[in-house]
Amino acid sequence: MRIFVFAGSLRKDSVNKKLAGLISQKLEGLGAEVDFADFREFEMPLYDNDIEQSDGLPAGAQGLADRISASDAFVIVTPEYNHSIPGPLKNAIDWISRIRPYPTAGKICFLASAAPSMVGGSRAVIALRPVLSPMGAWLSGDSFSLAQANQAFDDNGGLANADIEKLLDGMLDRFVKVSASAQTS
Amino acid sequence: MRIFVFAGSLRKDSVNKKLAGLISQKLEGLGAEVDFADFREFEMPLYDNDIEQSDGLPAGAQGLADRISASDAFVIVTPEYNHSIPGPLKNAIDWISRIRPYPTAGKICFLASAAPSMVGGSRAVIALRPVLSPMGAWLSGDSFSLAQANQAFDDNGGLANADIEKLLDGMLDRFVKVSASAQTS
Amino acid sequence: MRIFVFAGSLRKDSVNKKLAGLISQKLEGLGAEVDFADFREFEMPLYDNDIEQSDGLPAGAQGLADRISASDAFVIVTPEYNHSIPGPLKNAIDWISRIRPYPTAGKICFLASAAPSMVGGSRAVIALRPVLSPMGAWLSGDSFSLAQANQAFDDNGGLANADIEKLLDGMLDRFVKVSASAQTS
Amino acid sequence: MRIFVFAGSLRKDSVNKKLAGLISQKLEGLGAEVDFADFREFEMPLYDNDIEQSDGLPAGAQGLADRISASDAFVIVTPEYNHSIPGPLKNAIDWISRIRPYPTAGKICFLASAAPSMVGGSRAVIALRPVLSPMGAWLSGDSFSLAQANQAFDDNGGLANADIEKLLDGMLDRFVKVSASAQTS
Numbered sequence: 001m002r003i004f005v006f007a008g009s010l011r012k013d014s015v016n017k018k019l020a021g022l023i024s025q026k027l028e029g030l031g032a033e034v035d036f037a038d039f040r041e042f043e044m045p046l047y048d049n050d051i052e053q054s055d056g057l058p059a060g061a062q063g064l065a066d067r068i069s070a071s072d073a074f075v076i077v078t079p080e081y082n083h084s085i086p087g088p089l090k091n092a093i094d095w096i097s098r099i100r101p102y103p104t105a106g107k108i109c110f111l112a113s114a115a116p117s118m119v120g121g122s123r124a125v126i127a128l129r130p131v132l133s134p135m136g137a138w139l140s141g142d143s144f145s146l147a148q149a150n151q152a153f154d155d156n157g158g159l160a161n162a163d164i165e166k167l168l169d170g171m172l173d174r175f176v177k178v179s180a181s182a183q184t185s
Numbered sequence: 186m187r188i189f190v191f192a193g194s195l196r197k198d199s200v201n202k203k204l205a206g207l208i209s210q211k212l213e214g215l216g217a218e219v220d221f222a223d224f225r226e227f228e229m230p231l232y233d234n235d236i237e238q239s240d241g242l243p244a245g246a247q248g249l250a251d252r253i254s255a256s257d258a259f260v261i262v263t264p265e266y267n268h269s270i271p272g273p274l275k276n277a278i279d280w281i282s283r284i285r286p287y288p289t290a291g292k293i294c295f296l297a298s299a300a301p302s303m304v305g306g307s308r309a310v311i312a313l314r315p316v317l318s319p320m321g322a323w324l325s326g327d328s329f330s331l332a333q334a335n336q337a338f339d340d341n342g343g344l345a346n347a348d349i350e351k352l353l354d355g356m357l358d359r360f361v362k363v364s365a366s367a368q369t370s
Numbered sequence: 371m372r373i374f375v376f377a378g379s380l381r382k383d384s385v386n387k388k389l390a391g392l393i394s395q396k397l398e399g400l401g402a403e404v405d406f407a408d409f410r411e412f413e414m415p416l417y418d419n420d421i422e423q424s425d426g427l428p429a430g431a432q433g434l435a436d437r438i439s440a441s442d443a444f445v446i447v448t449p450e451y452n453h454s455i456p457g458p459l460k461n462a463i464d465w466i467s468r469i470r471p472y473p474t475a476g477k478i479c480f481l482a483s484a485a486p487s488m489v490g491g492s493r494a495v496i497a498l499r500p501v502l503s504p505m506g507a508w509l510s511g512d513s514f515s516l517a518q519a520n521q522a523f524d525d526n527g528g529l530a531n532a533d534i535e536k537l538l539d540g541m542l543d544r545f546v547k548v549s550a551s552a553q554t555s
Numbered sequence: 556m557r558i559f560v561f562a563g564s565l566r567k568d569s570v571n572k573k574l575a576g577l578i579s580q581k582l583e584g585l586g587a588e589v590d591f592a593d594f595r596e597f598e599m600p601l602y603d604n605d606i607e608q609s610d611g612l613p614a615g616a617q618g619l620a621d622r623i624s625a626s627d628a629f630v631i632v633t634p635e636y637n638h639s640i641p642g643p644l645k646n647a648i649d650w651i652s653r654i655r656p657y658p659t660a661g662k663i664c665f666l667a668s669a670a671p672s673m674v675g676g677s678r679a680v681i682a683l684r685p686v687l688s689p690m691g692a693w694l695s696g697d698s699f700s701l702a703q704a705n706q707a708f709d710d711n712g713g714l715a716n717a718d719i720e721k722l723l724d725g726m727l728d729r730f731v732k733v734s735a736s737a738q739t740s
Contacts, residue, residue, distance in 0.1 A: 091642025118488035182367035276457025
């Protein structure tokens with residue numbers, strides 16, 4: 001089973017990328033084949049219907065869609081900007097949403113977030129659900145938000161707090177089991 | 186496989202109950218064992234922590250929780266009140282959320298709505314997701330909102346519009362397949 | 371200028387009531403006439419359209435609507451149940467929403483919340499906005515969420531943290547100024 | 556009194572721009588000084604904290620912020636992409652949110668939307684509220700969503716349906732009165 005993982009942040013040194021990396025490693029440990037991407041790989045302009053009409057889907061958006069399509073399940077680790085989805089991540093979703101059938105349709109999706117705040121970006125996860133559900137993604141019953149993310153990692157890239165790491169491990173275990181078993185198509 | 190179905194409306198003559206009945210019938214046709222409930226069966230007061238401390242969970246709330254727990258998956262057909270979840274339905278969810286583990290944990294959940302408006306109650310579905318996800322429910326990648334519900338049914342209780350009925354049929358087919366196959370626990 | 375204040379919690383010993391009391395006191399200090407209510411004053415059943423048809427609006431719902439109507443502005447201090455509006459509060463809003471014009475129409479509204487968590491109930495505030503906006507309430511540009519509310523009050527009922535108290539004071543000052551000046555009708 | 560108006564769409568021939576134009580004209584008729592902008596004036600890249608660190612705010616984002624700051628109130632007419640805020644509009648908001656104090660702080664804000672669907676883009680308005688409220692904007696008690704927007708305009712750029720135009724007129728009248736009178740700072 002193949003799982004696609006990326007973080008919705010463009011900056012190089014992002015706690016969300018760090019969390020996406022940790023999740024990827026854990027999913028591999030659970031037997032999944034992981035396709036990990038850096039969001040910077042998917043270059044694309046701001047969505048503009050005129051551009052779509054004249055030039056079609058930008059290569060970066062098509063690339064992101066293809067990586068999701070080629071997987072059985074996917075993980076988005078999202079920063080929270082202004083209590084909601086980061087503009088660049090929403091922009092990428094808007095581009096790939098132009099493809100039919102949706103690349104996300106029938107894929108089990110695990111949402112995570114990380115932020116320096118005490119909320120850990122959970123409002124971005126909340127805002128993503130009504131966007132991804134109508135695109136046919138099956139949202140995991142779990143989601144993981146890492147609070148105070150600047151101090152949450154130990155030197156080896158694991159989580160400093162063992163209880164929080166155990167919580168994440170349980171969620172990912174369920175996610176892999178469901179993704180492997182569910183016949184969504 | 187057992188699926189619990191109810192509509193979050195107390196009134197006797199509700200389009201949501203009608204839709205819940207239709208969905209139940211269709212799920213049985215797809216081979217599921219259906220437990221259909223009238224929301225009026227679950228009598229309970231407004232949530233008050235003082236009442237919970239002195240009297241524990243009301244019988245109606247416990248009954249609703251037990252019916253969900255005894256099922257592999259569940260369907261809520263929700264009216265939309267003021268662009269969100271009806272107070273009585275949210276109240277019932279608040280009561281059952283006091284039980285650990287959550288009765289909803291690991292259950293696949295299909296959300297539907299019906300309303301006389303052109304939106305068909307979809308904002309109640311949107312508002313339910315961030316409530317049910319943290320209670321461990323796995324939200325179906327599909328949800329169904331029946332617009333202009335007052336005129337949507339034919340004389341036999343089916344949907345008057347064949348295209349819309351086909352859409353619903355496809356969603357329920359996927360829901361049954363995923364519920365039967367997914368190992369969420 | 372008259373401001374109506376209540377907390378959407380039924381329990382006697384609620385941090386939300388405590389915060390509503392503190393806000394009332396501060397609003398009086400700013401020159402407003404405050405009408406403070408205990409949510410328990412407004413007894414009403416779960417919303418049921420059949421009951422409304424046969425018996426009309428319950429006295430408790432009418433009472434709540436009248437108190438809002440008689441004021442120039444209002445404050446709701448809300449607990450957060452399951453990441454959203456408490457069932458009993460939503461139920462009360464659903465009842466009063468049956469009145470035309472809406473009792474809330476054209477009233478400036480300040481939303482606050484308190485909770486033991488680090489989020490301080492802010493998700494209930496987020497969920498209330500799309501409910502109250504279509505009922506014509508003008509939502510203050512500020513809202514106040516009190517995190518770790520169990521330890522947030524000092525022995526005199528003030529806030530233990532002076533910075534947080536100052537933040538609240540600034541918000542209430544703006545709220546009173548706008549409520550006094552804005553010609554919303 | 557000065558009101559800034561723009562539509563969150565980049566395409567040239569957008570129903571949202573058309574609605575923004577109509578609103579601008581009506582606001583001028585009500586005595587306001589209107590500053591109308593085309594969203595294409597504000598060129599900016601996808602938000603990237605690394606770019607912000609190295610280059611500061613892009614000129615387009617600064618320009619948008621300046622136009623809001625120079626006004627007493629503002630109007631956003633938003634398309635709805637995937638049940639939420641368009642990526643490019645959220646991206647612009649994310650950029651200007653880096654400025655302190657927020658350019659939106661203390662400004663009365665009227666939200667509108669237009670879409671070919673029956674919902675008229677109202678879910679984008681719903682998604683914008685929890686973004687703009689914490690940025691200090693005072694959200695109008697009214698918002699306007701134009702359904703079936705492709706057929707909603709007459710040949711003179713007015714609304715074909717007189718009842719809907721009257722609804723909009725009432726909302727804008729209140730918006731101008733409140734914006735002119737409210738002392739939000």
